[in-house]
Amino acid sequence: MKTQQILQKCLEDWKNISRLDFCLLNADDSIYASTCDKNLPAASRLEEFKDGQALCVSNTSCCLYKILEGSQLIFVLIVWGNGEAMTTIGELAVCQIQSLLTAYAEKNDKNMFMQNLLLDSYSEVDAFNRAKKLHVATSVRRAVFLVETKQAKDENALATIRNIFSARTKDFITALDDSGIIIVRELQSTETYEDLQSIAFMLVDMLNTEAMTSAWVSYSNIADDIKHLSNAYKEARTALEVGKIFYAEKNVFGYSKLGIGRLIYQLPVSICEMFIDEIFKDETLDSLDEETLITIRTFFENNLNLSETSRQLYVHRNTLVYRFEKLQKKFGLDIRTFEDALTFKLSMMVVDYIKYCVNQRS
Numbered sequence: 001m002k003t004q005q006i007l008q009k010c011l012e013d014w015k016n017i018s019r020l021d022f023c024l025l026n027a028d029d030s031i032y033a034s035t036c037d038k039n040l041p042a043a044s045r046l047e048e049f050k051d052g053q054a055l056c057v058s059n060t061s062c063c064l065y066k067i068l069e070g071s072q073l074i075f076v077l078i079v080w081g082n083g084e085a086m087t088t089i090g091e092l093a094v095c096q097i098q099s100l101l102t103a104y105a106e107k108n109d110k111n112m113f114m115q116n117l118l119l120d121s122y123s124e125v126d127a128f129n130r131a132k133k134l135h136v137a138t139s140v141r142r143a144v145f146l147v148e149t150k151q152a153k154d155e156n157a158l159a160t161i162r163n164i165f166s167a168r169t170k171d172f173i174t175a176l177d178d179s180g181i182i183i184v185r186e187l188q189s190t191e192t193y194e195d196l197q198s199i200a201f202m203l204v205d206m207l208n209t210e211a212m213t214s215a216w217v218s219y220s221n222i223a224d225d226i227k228h229l230s231n232a233y234k235e236a237r238t239a240l241e242v243g244k245i246f247y248a249e250k251n252v253f254g255y256s257k258l259g260i261g262r263l264i265y266q267l268p269v270s271i272c273e274m275f276i277d278e279i280f281k282d283e284t285l286d287s288l289d290e291e292t293l294i295t296i297r298t299f300f301e302n303n304l305n306l307s308e309t310s311r312q313l314y315v316h317r318n319t320l321v322y323r324f325e326k327l328q329k330k331f332g333l334d335i336r337t338f339e340d341a342l343t344f345k346l347s348m349m350v351v352d353y354i355k356y357c358v359n360q361r362s
Contacts, residue, residue: 003100003101003104004032004033006100006104007024007032007033007097007100008033010093010096010097010100011023011024011033011034011035012035014035014089014093015035018081018085018089019081020079020080020081020086020089021034021035021036021038021079021080021081022034022035022077022078022079022080022093023035023036023038023040023077023078023080024067024075024076024077024078024097025040025046025075025076025077025078026075027050027073027074027075027076029043029046029076032075036080038080040078041062041064041078046064046076049064049066049076050066050073050076054066055068056087056090056091058086058087060082061080061082062078062079062080062081063078063079063086063087063090064076064077064078065077065078065079065090065091065093065094067094067097067098067101068098069101074101075097077090077093077094077097079093109134110134110136110172111172111174113130113131113134113136114136114172114174114184115174115176117226117229117230118144118176118182118184118229118230118233119176119230119233120230124227127226127227128226128227131226136226137170137186137226138225138226139224139225139226140186140187141186141187141188141189141191141222141223141224142184142185142186142187142222142223142226142229142232143184143185143187143196143219143220143221143222143223143232144182144183144184144185144219144220144223144229144232144233144235144236145182145183145184145185145196145199145200145203145217145218145219145220145236146180146181146182146183146217146218146219146233146236146237146239146240147161147180147181147182147183147203147207147215147216147217148180148181148215148216148217148240149180149207149211149213149214149215150213150214150215150216151213156211156212156213157181157207157211157213157215158173158175158181159211160206160207160210160211161173161181161183161203161207163210164202164203164206165183165185168185168186170186171183171184171185171186172184180240182233182236184229185199187222193222193254193256196219196222196254197219197252197254197257199219200217200218200219200252200254201217201251201252203215203217204216204217204251204252214251215251216240216243216244216251216252216253217251217252217253218236218237218239218240218243218252218253218254218255219236219239219252219253219254219255220232220233220235220236220239220255221235221255221256235255236255238255238258238262238265239253239254239255239258240253241265242258242261242262242265243258243261245261245265245352245353245356246258246260246261246264246265246349246352246353247261248352260346260349261349264346264349264350264353265353267353269353269354269357272350272353272354273354275346275347275350276347276350276351276354279331279333279343279347280331280347283330283331285347285348285351287330292323292327294313295309295313295315295320295323296327296335296344296348298312298313299320299324299335299341300341300345304335304336304338304341306320306321306336324336331344
């Protein structure tokens with residue numbers, strides 16, 4: 001909730017309790033929040049009050065209060081009413097508003113600190129000093145989650161995630177750009193990578209049911225110190241990219257579970273193209289029809305088990321054998337053998353990576 005909405009609600013609550021009307025004016029005398037449409041004090045009177053030394057002035061109909069941040073005037077609070085309690089209520093309102101502004105400013109400072117920390121904008125000494133000043137623990141276990149929805153700029157997703165972690169005051173939820181939502185989660189000593197994976201699946205499920213949006217979620221390795229969080233953020237970004245390239249059928253990607261995909265991702269495109277030319281020569285994977293591709297993927301998912309693959313695809317075992325023999329004639333690879341299956345699987349992943357790089361350049 002934005003500061004203006006919070007303060008508006010506070011004024012309305014105070015009115016319901018005290019039966020007084022309240023109005024917050026910006027330094028330029030424009031209305032920031034109000035509980036009524038009463039006429040404001042004359043501009044000359046407001047100017048005289050702002051220029052004077054007094055923090056509060058009153059007459060028979062209203063009281064004016066200065067709300068300061070340091071020595072700078074932020075707001076003028078007007079309280080309409082009469083009675084001995086009016087002054088006390090006004091002073092309490094000023095204290096409450098200043099406390100809210102301080103809390104909001106500290107929250108924004110922490111948010112900015114965490115963003116800069118993830119971007120590796122601080123030296124190690126500077127990071128520790130700023131963390132200490134903002135009361136951010138430095139030597140606790142944390143992990144970085146990156147959530148990317150399949151609909152750009154999904155405000156419902158951000159609201160849902162904030163709601164999910166609303167009780168966890170030591171977690172940070174932020175965003176560096178339009179590409180995703182970042183969650184820096186503080187971990188207990190007993191939490192493991194299996195727990196991180198469970199959290200990631202929970203986020204996918206909650207976004208699907210609560211925000212009605214599909215999402216990918218990646219997570220980093222565990223960082224034991226605040227100085228390692230920038231690396232953790234890079235790991236989460238890498239996991240998301242690698243996962244979307246090589247494991248498109250999945251929604252959750254852990255940096256420690258990327259396997260061969262991470263290795264291929266680090267190879268130069270020229271090496272990948274050379275590998276594909278050596279394996280397929282004049283042929284291409286694009287020449288395969290969708291039915292054959294589904295058959296190959298299902299066969300790999302079932303650990304080269306012909307019987308289980310034929311059962312899942314509702315085709316006869318001999319039909320599968322016929323398809324694989326056609327594939328062998330086309331590419332010279334018999335994927336029923338481990339070595340050729342491994343070569344073909346790697347080739348499929350390398351082709352996906354080359355296509356991704358071409359799309360990134362275009």
